[in-house]
Amino acid sequence: DTGVSQDPRHKITKRGQNVTFRCDPISEHNRLYWYRQTLGQGPEFLTYFQNEAQLEKSRLLSDRFSAERPKGSFSTLEIQRTEQGDSAMYLCASSDTGGVDTQYFGPGTRLTVL
């Protein structure tokens, strides 16, 4: 079990560009979450999937953000027309549905929008 992995680990982009991040969950886990964390704050929920179904999106999530999990395994998070306010650490977590929904985080993708 290699844990949750994310790619890339760092991304620097110019304002207005599109970026895409990938998350590979722990292999047996059917739930996958995306969070965003800015300096001095706790992670903030963005969206989550159970298998390939997207079950919830934060109402704070701009329509520039879209996430997919097409085969119920890895997930991608795309941000279109990036803004400087999108600069943050994007965290992916996974869990299984047995018992308490314990979420394990990946290393994160740090996005810097210039």
Next chain:
Amino acid sequence: QKEVEQNSGPLSVPEGAIASLNCTYSDRGSQSFFWYRQYSGKSPELIMFIYSNGDKEDGRFTAQLNKASQYVSLLIRDSQPSDSATYLCAVQAGTDKLIFGTGTRLQVFP
């Protein structure tokens, strides 16, 4: 009112002492409670969870839950300099997302 509140700290304790970290939450429907440790520049690492009133111990860590007071705490016994990190309290209510506090920064000095 914030949904999950933590004192941002820093909380400074000497090596070998007990560190006590506190968290309050606003949603009485909250069911599960988690403590994560986060080193600077790293992602959150799960320490433990609790969902029943009372204490739960795991090694040097004890989580305490009081649902009537909407209060969760984490005790770290025999604190070590390597415990210096930000400790995040997270609460899970009706849906499966976690609601995090802003974290408490712990400093353990030799």
